[in-house]
Amino acid sequence: MTTVDKSRTPLARARDAVWNPSTASMRLLALAGVAVNTGIIFTGGAVRLTSSGLGCPTWPKCTGDSLIPTAHPSHSPINMAIEFGNRMLTFLVLAAAVAVFVAARRLRPRRPELVVLAALQPIGVLAQAGLGGVTVLTKLHPATVSAHYLLSSAMIFVAFLLYVRVGEGDGPAVRVVTPLVRHLTSALVWVTVVVLAAGTVVTGTGPHAGDAQAERFPFAIETVARIHGLTAWAAVALTLVIAWLLHRTNAPARPRRAAHVLIGALVAQGFIGYLQYYLEVPAVLVGIHLLGSALLWIAVLHVLYTQRVRPDA
DSSP: OOOOOTTSOHHHHHHHHHHSOOHHHHHHHHHHHHHHHHHHHHHHHHHHHTTOTTSSOSSSSSBTTBSSOOOBTTBOHHHHHHHHHHHHHHHHHHHHHHHHHHHHHHOSSOOHHHHHHHHHHHHHHHHHHHHHHHHHHTTSOHHHHHHHHHHHHHHHHHHHHHHHHHTSOSSOOEEOSOHHHHHHHHHHHHHHHHHHHHHHHHHHHSSOOSSTTOOOOSSOHHHHHHHHHHHHHHHHHHHHHHHHHHHHTTOOHHHHHHHHHHHHHHHHHHHHHHHHHHTTOOHHHHHHHHHHHHHHHHHHHHHHHTTEEOOOO
């Protein structure tokens, strides 16, 4: 059994986790990737909700002649600081992505699938940085803002899958649920993708554009909110059926617990969604709902991947 030297500094232990990784440390690094990508969704929403989306009006510089915030006649120092702070957080996400990639390369025995999944993370961060630049240069057009969010959701998926695969073997997957449950869960994943995409359309149609200059989608907010709500109810219905089938078929405890967690997440997210609608979308509730969307996506993925086991090859 390997013992942990508690006298070593946190920095030294972190370096070892990357340079001499174990399965346990690799899982922690993968989980960190899930966390930072979830966090960047929340902080990106905070930028928009505080009308700081164009706090740094150019890209990659903050202003025309400076990489960092400087006095600008049309932007307040607070808005500039919020937007610049969010840009700086990208480096934290990149650091986590590079760390997990290095660890995947250094893990012994090497597992090629983990290396590929880990490599997608720094690639995704760079893509996000470029898309962030496009978002600023298009003055926060809602299509680019939506793409920004959806790319973060895709990165959460990759990071979560890496977390799952590190804890599994490389043998063939063994399903622990019935084929019907598996198919319904696959449908739930795709319905959730539609829910998230529809949510970005609602956001791009309503207030909180991020800046007074930003365009909006030319839709009726009531219509797109209703469509978003219907897709969310479809996800709720699928989840309830899946949970019932898991109980009826005496499935293992892990997928049943995951389904129960997802039901709780759906109830909480639905309550916040309807509350923000009836209260005319206050910024605080919008931010909570945005964070909830990322957590809901993780809960759906958790349901999916608890329905199998993969032993060592």
